[in-house]
Amino acid sequence: xxxxxxxxxxxxxxxxxxxxxxxxxxxxxxxxxxxxxxxxxxxxxxxxxxxxxxxxxxxxxxxxxxxxxxxxxxxxxxxxxxxxxxxxxxxxxxxxxxxxxxxxxxxxxxxxxxxxxxxxxxxxxxxxxxxxxxxxxxxxxxxxx
Numbered sequence: 001x002x003x004x005x006x007x008x009x010x011x012x013x014x015x016x017x018x019x020x021x022x023x024x025x026x027x028x029x030x031x032x033x034x035x036x037x038x039x040x041x042x043x044x045x046x047x048x049x050x051x052x053x054x055x056x057x058x059x060x061x062x063x064x065x066x067x068x069x070x071x072x073x074x075x076x077x078x079x080x081x082x083x084x085x086x087x088x089x090x091x092x093x094x095x096x097x098x099x100x101x102x103x104x105x106x107x108x109x110x111x112x113x114x115x116x117x118x119x120x121x122x123x124x125x126x127x128x129x130x131x132x133x134x135x136x137x138x139x140x141x142x143x144x145x
Contacts, residue, residue, distance in 0.1 A: 065144060104139075123144040
Protein backbone atom coordinates (compact mmCIF):
# COMPACT_ATOMS: atom_id res chain seq x y z
CA UNK A 1 0.00 0.00 0.00
CA UNK A 2 2.84 2.39 0.79
CA UNK A 3 4.30 1.82 -2.67
CA UNK A 4 0.94 2.77 -4.25
CA UNK A 5 0.75 5.91 -2.09
CA UNK A 6 4.32 6.81 -2.98
CA UNK A 7 3.63 6.47 -6.69
CA UNK A 8 0.50 8.64 -6.39
CA UNK A 9 2.48 11.32 -4.55
CA UNK A 10 5.28 11.13 -7.12
CA UNK A 11 2.77 11.58 -9.95
CA UNK A 12 1.23 14.61 -8.24
CA UNK A 13 4.66 16.10 -7.55
CA UNK A 14 5.82 15.64 -11.16
CA UNK A 15 2.62 16.62 -12.98
CA UNK A 16 0.98 19.31 -10.91
CA UNK A 17 3.02 22.13 -12.41
CA UNK A 18 3.00 21.25 -16.08
CA UNK A 19 2.28 23.81 -18.73
CA UNK A 20 -1.28 24.18 -19.95
CA UNK A 21 -1.18 24.08 -23.75
CA UNK A 22 -4.05 26.54 -24.17
CA UNK A 23 -2.97 29.23 -21.71
CA UNK A 24 0.82 28.74 -21.81
CA UNK A 25 1.11 29.13 -18.07
CA UNK A 26 1.52 26.82 -15.15
CA UNK A 27 -1.52 24.93 -13.96
CA UNK A 28 -1.89 25.82 -10.32
CA UNK A 29 -0.83 29.11 -8.79
CA UNK A 30 1.73 30.27 -11.37
CA UNK A 31 4.32 31.18 -8.72
CA UNK A 32 7.92 31.97 -9.54
CA UNK A 33 9.03 28.58 -8.22
CA UNK A 34 6.12 26.26 -9.06
CA UNK A 35 7.90 23.12 -7.88
CA UNK A 36 8.06 24.38 -4.28
CA UNK A 37 4.27 24.72 -4.02
CA UNK A 38 2.63 21.30 -4.25
CA UNK A 39 -1.01 20.91 -3.30
CA UNK A 40 -2.71 17.56 -2.88
CA UNK A 41 -6.02 17.22 -4.78
CA UNK A 42 -9.29 16.31 -3.13
CA UNK A 43 -8.98 12.80 -4.55
CA UNK A 44 -6.08 12.23 -2.12
CA UNK A 45 -7.66 11.14 1.18
CA UNK A 46 -7.05 13.36 4.22
CA UNK A 47 -5.55 16.18 2.16
CA UNK A 48 -6.72 19.73 2.98
CA UNK A 49 -8.79 19.80 -0.23
CA UNK A 50 -10.42 16.46 0.65
CA UNK A 51 -11.23 17.74 4.15
CA UNK A 52 -12.71 20.97 2.78
CA UNK A 53 -14.88 19.03 0.31
CA UNK A 54 -16.22 16.77 3.09
CA UNK A 55 -16.93 19.71 5.37
CA UNK A 56 -18.78 21.45 2.54
CA UNK A 57 -20.85 18.29 1.93
CA UNK A 58 -21.76 18.07 5.63
CA UNK A 59 -22.77 21.72 5.78
CA UNK A 60 -24.90 21.31 2.64
CA UNK A 61 -26.67 18.33 4.27
CA UNK A 62 -27.38 20.36 7.37
CA UNK A 63 -28.64 23.31 5.34
CA UNK A 64 -30.92 21.16 3.19
CA UNK A 65 -32.20 18.70 5.81
CA UNK A 66 -31.93 20.53 9.13
CA UNK A 67 -29.71 20.55 12.20
CA UNK A 68 -28.37 17.45 13.89
CA UNK A 69 -30.11 16.08 16.96
CA UNK A 70 -27.46 13.82 18.49
CA UNK A 71 -23.66 13.81 18.46
CA UNK A 72 -22.25 10.49 19.64
CA UNK A 73 -18.67 9.30 20.07
CA UNK A 74 -18.10 5.54 20.16
CA UNK A 75 -14.68 4.22 21.20
CA UNK A 76 -13.36 0.69 20.76
CA UNK A 77 -12.35 -1.08 23.95
CA UNK A 78 -9.54 -3.64 23.50
CA UNK A 79 -11.00 -5.65 26.41
CA UNK A 80 -14.33 -6.36 24.69
CA UNK A 81 -15.09 -10.09 24.96
CA UNK A 82 -15.59 -10.28 21.18
CA UNK A 83 -11.97 -9.22 20.71
CA UNK A 84 -10.41 -11.16 23.59
CA UNK A 85 -12.05 -14.44 22.57
CA UNK A 86 -10.43 -14.31 19.12
CA UNK A 87 -6.87 -13.46 20.23
CA UNK A 88 -4.20 -16.12 20.50
CA UNK A 89 -2.23 -16.40 23.75
CA UNK A 90 0.22 -13.51 24.05
CA UNK A 91 -1.54 -11.33 21.45
CA UNK A 92 -3.08 -7.94 22.10
CA UNK A 93 -5.78 -6.08 20.20
CA UNK A 94 -3.09 -3.95 18.52
CA UNK A 95 -1.58 -7.13 17.03
CA UNK A 96 -4.84 -8.04 15.24
CA UNK A 97 -6.43 -4.95 13.65
CA UNK A 98 -8.68 -7.19 11.54
CA UNK A 99 -10.39 -8.61 14.63
CA UNK A 100 -10.56 -5.19 16.28
CA UNK A 101 -12.18 -3.56 13.26
CA UNK A 102 -14.67 -6.40 12.79
CA UNK A 103 -15.78 -6.13 16.43
CA UNK A 104 -15.92 -2.33 16.24
CA UNK A 105 -18.01 -2.37 13.06
CA UNK A 106 -20.43 -4.89 14.62
CA UNK A 107 -20.76 -2.63 17.66
CA UNK A 108 -21.35 0.41 15.44
CA UNK A 109 -24.10 -1.41 13.53
CA UNK A 110 -25.69 -2.52 16.83
CA UNK A 111 -25.64 1.05 18.19
CA UNK A 112 -27.31 2.39 15.03
CA UNK A 113 -30.02 -0.32 15.18
CA UNK A 114 -30.60 0.44 18.87
CA UNK A 115 -30.92 4.17 18.12
CA UNK A 116 -33.45 3.47 15.36
CA UNK A 117 -35.50 1.23 17.66
CA UNK A 118 -35.55 3.90 20.39
CA UNK A 119 -35.80 7.14 18.39
CA UNK A 120 -37.32 5.93 15.13
CA UNK A 121 -36.02 6.62 11.63
CA UNK A 122 -33.33 9.19 11.05
CA UNK A 123 -33.30 11.93 8.43
CA UNK A 124 -29.57 11.62 7.86
CA UNK A 125 -26.35 10.76 9.64
CA UNK A 126 -22.73 11.71 9.18
CA UNK A 127 -20.11 9.26 10.37
CA UNK A 128 -16.35 9.69 10.72
CA UNK A 129 -14.13 6.80 11.83
CA UNK A 130 -10.67 7.70 13.10
CA UNK A 131 -7.81 5.70 14.59
CA UNK A 132 -6.03 6.48 17.84
CA UNK A 133 -2.28 6.16 18.30
CA UNK A 134 -2.72 2.64 19.69
CA UNK A 135 -4.46 1.74 16.40
CA UNK A 136 -7.86 1.49 18.07
CA UNK A 137 -10.80 2.93 16.09
CA UNK A 138 -13.34 5.42 17.33
CA UNK A 139 -16.33 6.94 15.55
CA UNK A 140 -18.07 10.29 15.65
CA UNK A 141 -21.74 10.15 14.65
CA UNK A 142 -23.88 13.19 13.93
CA UNK A 143 -27.53 12.12 13.62
CA UNK A 144 -30.58 14.11 12.63
CA UNK A 145 -33.78 12.47 13.85
